[in-house]
Amino acid sequence: MRYLSFEAEGKASYGIAADRGVHDLGARIGSVLPDLKSYLKALELGLVSSVATNAFADYATGDIAYLPTITVPGKIICVGLNYEGHRLETGRPKQTYPTLFARFADTLIGHGGAIRRPSVSEALDFEGELAVVIGRSGFRIPKEEASSFIAGYSCFNDASLRDFQNHTHQFMPGKNFPATGAFGPELVTPDEVGALDTLKIETRLNGDVVQQAKLEELLFSVEDLIAYVSIFTALSPGDVLVTGTPGGVGFKRTPPLYMKPGDVVEVEIDKVGQLRNEIAEELPKG
Template sequence: MRYVSFEAEGRASYGIGTDRGIFDLGARIGSVIPDLKSYLKASELGLVPSAQANLSADYAVGDIAYLPPITEPGKVICVGLNYEGHRLETGRPKQTYPTLFARFADTLIGHGVAIRRPPVSSDLDYEGELAVVIGRSGFRIPKSEAASYVAGYSCFNDASLRDFQVHTHQFMPGKNFPATGAFGPDMVTPDEVGELDNLKIETRLNGVVVQQAKLEELLFSVEDLIAYISIFTPLSPGDVLITGTPGGVGFKRTPPLFMKPGDVVEVEIDKVGHLRNEIAEELPRG
């Protein structure tokens, strides 16, 4: 199943993507279950009936504007240095535990929405990543049970302002500019994705491949991450884990390769999706 959050006819909604178009769940149950995060919470409690196989299409894909699949996640936890190629290109030592940092929910944008380069920096870099959406509440989850806490997967571009990222020992400043966390197009359930290991993740800038790896190359697997993160914080339906980027990032190239207005960046993961965003200047604040 593919779940999507979107805007259409002047309202925000969510639904199920099918070969025929978008089945609008929000139009049917939005008064009591207003968004996909609420839907996941209700599903955990057994309050949502199983979706039928033959769903009608309320909208063609071309008639909607994509929102991030989870529009207001309670937590967005990102993982750094989680592919060996990226660790080596940064010169960082091997890690015993995952390198973690937080991204703010209000930095997220959907598929087809512009990633915004701020006027205070031109060091805007790409980071194609697998996003994991949590579907069940859990605390101190055993690794052996972690897979059952996954509601679905999506593509993510953790676009980073590299100069701000290195202003401090923490990554947070460079990772939280407005409209830099591209997320989508949809959330795909694990039964549709299947085993992750052999799936390819690829980032393209203006049609040129700049990152490519297999998900089996993750140094800390999805199960590792859920088990470790849930040691110190409870996980809830709609929380999002961003699992790390492969080698090939722009700031470690010679010369550096940064994104600029007019560029197009894509993140594609086998069986998960194809996220596409243009680059534009940051909009002025009113």
């Protein structure tokens, strides 16, 4: 199953990818379950059933605008330095535990939206990543049970303002500018994706491959991350774990390779999808 959040005819909704378009769940049950996060919670509680994969389309794909896969996650927990190639290029030491930081929900955009470069910095870097969406509530989840807590997977671009990220050893400022967290296009359920290990993740900037790895190269696996994160915070349906980026980031190149207005960046993960965004200047306030 492939779920998505979208806007059509001026209204935000959610649904499933159907033949040649989108089956609108929000139009049918949105008064009770207003978004995909609430739908995942209802699935956990057995209050709704999965929709048949041959459901008819209410909208053609070209008639919708994609929203972030989960529009308002309760938690977005990101992982740093989770591929050996990226750890080595940053010169950071090996870690016994995952390096974690938080991203805010109001920084998210969907597939096809514009990643905005703020006026205060030109050091806007790409970070293609696998996002994991939680489907069941859990606290202190054993690693061997962690996979049963996954609702599905999506693509993520954790676009980062490197100068702000490196003001101190805390990453948070560089990771939370408006419209820098691209998330989508769809939430793909584990039965469609299968085993992650052999799947390739690739980031392209203006058509050129800038990052590439296999998901088996994650230093801390998805199950490791769910088990570790749930030690200190309860996880809920719709929470998002962003699992880290491979080597090849722009700020470690000579000269640095940063994204600029007019560029197009794509993150593609086998069986999960392709996330595409253009780069634009931030919108004026007022």
